[in-house]
Amino acid sequence: MQTPPARALRRAHRGVLGTFALVGVVNGILAARLPGLAAKLGLDTGDVGLVILSWGVAATLTMQCMRWIVAAVGNRLLLRIGTPLVTVSVGLIALSPSFPLLLAAAAGFGVTSGVAEAMMNAQGSLVERRAGRPMMNGFHAGWSVGAVAGGLLAVLLAALDVSYTASVLGVAAVALPPAFALGRTYLDEPAEEETEQRGNLPAIVYLIGAVAFMALLLEGLVADWSGLLLTRELHTTEAVAALAYPLYEVATFTGRLFGDRLRLRFGSRLLLAAAGTATALGVLLVVLASSAAWAIAGFGLTGLAVCIVVPLCMSLAGAVVPGRSDAAIAQVSAIGYAGLLVGPVLIGFVxxxxxxxxxxxxxxxxxxxxxxAASRMPRGLPAAGFGAEQDPAGASATVPAGRSDS
Known part of the structure; x- marks a missing residue:
């Protein structure tokens, strides 16, 4: 693989970081203003679950298709198309005047999000591999910054009594021009790299995808239900409830600042085990909370712990199958983002x-x-172009890309 000039690589790094942040902004305001959407159209908990289902099914199916489409056209073109369309689809959600049209708009947002989310991870993996050092947690930290900004903006707009439609539509309109501009920064990768092998992906890809599935199920819990828990169970105002999501994203940003270094220091297995245990404690605190403050603290602990799991999964997926990185990331994305589909809907029905x-x-x-699941992960998984990971004892052993040792 030819290494791009340093200037182009730095430009691509900034572009991927900006894309993650931009997508984070629009997701942040959608999540934080979900109670406003429910109030606007008179949705009950089951209706909200169906909206999430509409989005999730569309996103998951789209990501699954990306595995084959990206092999033909590469991730750069798909990302240049997908990112602007995300902002357009958010605007259509804001304008939806009825529940059936909202379901259709949510499905459209799922399609565009499926393209953008999978391909920005693929582009991030490409930059990471060409730079020769771990960067994926940093990219996802950019998403967290954007989500915090979108969530805090939602808090301000809710406190000012700005309508749901005006809030979300305004953010979508402002985000559209930068979405087009970012497309000029991405690195190109010949599609032939992804077409050399057409067979099934190795088992390790699906193991990584299963871990991503569980992590994104937990992330969806906060994004889709934190506001409703605070308003309906703990009887807070919409403005206070909107604080939960941006504070959660502050916690995820903090964790992701150190995620790449922790990965190199402790290895994937120990880091995943610790993240899963601490996340369980965070959710338990939410469930037992007797006040909004304790519930928000629980959401914060959940974010601090679970935040490193998905970036780690995407980074590993981009490294374990040389020559088919985009396809592997698209497959892990499809499996993982199904967690955003299954989790919130399951919680809604329960x-x-x-x-x-x-x-x-x-x-x-x-x-x-x-x-x-961390105990089932192979030791010494290959990192993104910077050698094999060290386990906590200091031993290093690279797992061949074609087997999972699981």
Whole structure:
């Protein structure tokens, strides 16, 4: 693989970071203003679950298709198309005047998000591999910064009594021009690299995808249900409830600042086990919270712990199958983002049958499953172009790309 000039690589690094941040902004305001959307159209908990289902199914199917499409056209073109369309689809959600049209708009957002989310991880992996050092947690930290900015903006707009439609539509309109501009910064990678091999991906890719699935299920818990838990179970105002998501993203940003260094210091297995255990404790604190402050603290601990899991999965997926990195990342994305589909919808239906606290409590077992899955991860997984990882004892052993040792 030819190394690009340093200037182009730095430009691409800034572009990928900006893309993650931009997508984070629009997701942040959507999540934080979800109670406003529910109030606008008179949605109950089950209706909100169906909206999330519409988005999730579309996103997951799209990401699965990306595995084959990216082999033909490369991640650069797909990302240049997908990122602007994300902002357009967010605007359509804001303008939806009825529940059926909202479901259609949510599906459109799922399609565009599926393209952008998978391909920005693929582009980030390309930059990471060509730079020869771990960078994926840093890119996802950019997403967290954007989500915090979007969430805090949502808090301000809610406090000022700006309508849901005006808030979300305004952010979408402002984000569209930068989305086009970022497309000029991406690195190009010949599609032939992804077409040399057409067979099934190795088992390790699906193991990584399963861990990503569990982590994103937990992330969806906070994004989709934190505001409703605070307003409906703990009876806070919408402005206070909107604080949960940006504070959660502050915690994820903090964790991701150190994620790459922790990965090199302790290795993937120990880091995943610790993240799963601490995440379970965070969710437990949310479930047992008697006040908004304790619930928000629980969401913060959840974010601090779970935040490193998905970036690590994407980085590993880009390294374990040389010559098919984009396809592997697209497959892990499809499996992982199905967690955003299954988790919040499952919680919604459990909440309908019992309570929202009970629905959220189901995530404790999922978090502990990440810790269990860590023990099944092979030692010495190849890192993104910077050699094999060290295990905590200092031994290094690279796992061949074609086997999982699981």
């Amino acid at each position: 909440a309908e049958a019992s309570s929202l606290r009970t629905g959220i409590a189901t995530a404790i077992g999922v978090a502990l499953s990440i810790a269990v």
